[in-house]
Amino acid sequence: MRRLREILDPFLLLLLCTVALASTLPARGDGARIAGAAADAGIVLLFFLHGAKLSREAIWSGAKAWKLHLATLGTTFAVFPLIGLLTQQAAAIPPSMRAGLLFLTLLPSTVQSSIAFTAIARGNVAAAVVSASFSNLLGIALTPLLVALLMERSGTGNLVSLSSVEDIVLQLLLPFIVGHLARPWIGGFVTRHKAMLGRVDRGSILLVVYAAFSAAVVEGLWHQVSRTELLLLTALCIAMLIFVLLFTLLLGRLLGLKREDAIVLQFCGSKKSLATGVPIAGVLFPAGAVGPILLPVMLFHQIQLMACAVLARRYAAAAEGTP
Secondary structure (H helix, E strand, C coil), rough: CHHHHHHHHHHHHHHHHHHHHHHHHHHHHHHHHHHHHHHHHHHHHHHHHHHHHHHHHHHHHCCCCCHHHHHHHHHHHHHHHHHHHHCCCCCCHHHHHHHHHHHHHCCCCCCCHHHHHHHHHHCCHHHHHHHHHHHHHHHHHHHHHHHHHHHHHHCCHHHHHCCCHHHHHHHHHHHHHHHCHHHHHHHHHHHHHHHHHHHHHHHHHHHHHHHHHHHHHHHHHHHHHHHHHHHHHHHHHHHHHHHHHHHHHHHHCCCCCCCHCCCCCHHCCCCCCCCHHHHCCCCCCHHHHHHHHHHHHHHHHHHHHHHHHHHHHHHHHHCCCCC
């Protein structure tokens, strides 16, 4: 039972409950406008806090492993997008969900879970902080650019509006920069109240998910997606994760990375950030398109946590010499 609780992400249960609420009681009319405004405010707050939490000391302490960081970023923003383009051939799932698969592959790595699994596996935690943090920072600018470039070529570029660049700057990049510049004054508060601010992070994401799925449900989302399509989508997410885990394992050996650094490459290079993906999708895409686009991201999020939890425990057992 304890291992089940470790593998299952409680936040995913909250996400599922939010999707269920939006499916049963979607926001309409004035309610939709209020939910949308609250979601926008939540996005601004989310990225302000991300900027305030980014420690320069942690960055400098692990920045020396440049080969590792380049390999991680290459996997995140080059190998993954190539896989995403291949998934566009899966004609058995709706175009909007294929767009979601491609969007998933363009996201940066997770931060908290990548660092946590690296620590459990006895990897290089300082390097994991650098890789995951820099991936997220770069993703704020790079993910929208990749979306505009690759989704245009795959035939789904019409989902991205011309005002998206301004929205990215105003809702994501500017709050992030302001939060980071304010760190000397609010860094202590952020550190002392990490648990409370974590709830604010998650609450912001839940707001965006509710607004997004409400709009999608009003547009008839659940009448457009079948159970077979959902199963196929899950299978594609699993296959994608298996491939990247094997790829990062082999890449670490080819580069001659130390065991501790190879673990960082595998955990940081194989993950995609739900926390970053939800607000970016909310800014980039029309309200009615966000729900189906986020489905692959939510599925992959839970699959990666379950797989990496098992993998991290195996690495820890090997390091300790236990079976």
